[in-house]
Amino acid sequence: MSSFLDAFDVDQQKLELLDKAIAQDPRQNDKRICICGHSISRHKINEYTGKMECRPARFKCPCQRKHPVIEVPNTKYFLSRTAGSGEKHALTRGIYLSQKALGEEFDNNAKWLVEMQCENPACKAPTKLYPVMCDFDGYRLYEKRPDNENPDQGYTWFLCEACREVYHDSEEATAAKQQALKMRNTATPN
Numbered sequence: 001m002s003s004f005l006d007a008f009d010v011d012q013q014k015l016e017l018l019d020k021a022i023a024q025d026p027r028q029n030d031k032r033i034c035i036c037g038h039s040i041s042r043h044k045i046n047e048y049t050g051k052m053e054c055r056p057a058r059f060k061c062p063c064q065r066k067h068p069v070i071e072v073p074n075t076k077y078f079l080s081r082t083a084g085s086g087e088k089h090a091l092t093r094g095i096y097l098s099q100k101a102l103g104e105e106f107d108n109n110a111k112w113l114v115e116m117q118c119e120n121p122a123c124k125a126p127t128k129l130y131p132v133m134c135d136f137d138g139y140r141l142y143e144k145r146p147d148n149e150n151p152d153q154g155y156t157w158f159l160c161e162a163c164r165e166v167y168h169d170s171e172e173a174t175a176a177k178q179q180a181l182k183m184r185n186t187a188t189p190n
């Protein structure tokens with residue numbers, strides 16, 4: 001069948017057995033994708049620090065919010081890095097690459113694991129969402145910061161159009177955020 005493999009002195013039957021063994025590995029069977037855009041099975045607790053780590057590939061993802069949002073037929077397309085929100089987010093890119101590679105197979109077998117509504121508790125609109133790259137306090141991070149190559153801090157939220165820009169546009173929100181940061185920086189740890 002495979003003329004390219006004929007070039008190797010390998011056994012086709014052994015290859016098939018190996019393939020079946022890999023398919024039975026529970027790590028391979030978890031098809032859930034985290035909101036950070038990477039497979040849930042790539043999230044592990046670091047033995048030394050006790051902290052959760054997401055390692056989709058050779059790079060480390062700063063994910064701080066392990067939250068399965070979609071189940072997919074094949075997790076291998078979810079290895080991108082987040083470079084911002086929306087189109088620049090690893091989750092959007094993973095879905096895009098899957099659809100491109102698998103076509104209908106993806107559409108027929110993938111399913112959302114969360115209700116598709118805005119995650120702002122004051123909104124909850126069941127509308128089109130945007131994976132928004134946020135900081136620890138849930139404020140949107142913008143990718144255009146010249147001082148920082150990778151501003152992803154590991155907090156993604158699904159927000160609607162009305163909610164995703166609110167902190168950026170409103171002066172009260174900016175002031176509130178500055179106040180919160182000031183308090184956090186001056187607070188004495190207990």
Ligand SMILES: [Zn+2]
Nearest residue numbers: 034036063066
């Ligand atoms: Zn994650």
Ligand SMILES: [Zn+2]
Nearest residue numbers: 036038054061
């Ligand atoms: Zn991740």
Ligand SMILES: [Zn+2]
Nearest residue numbers: 118123160163
């Ligand atoms: Zn909203």
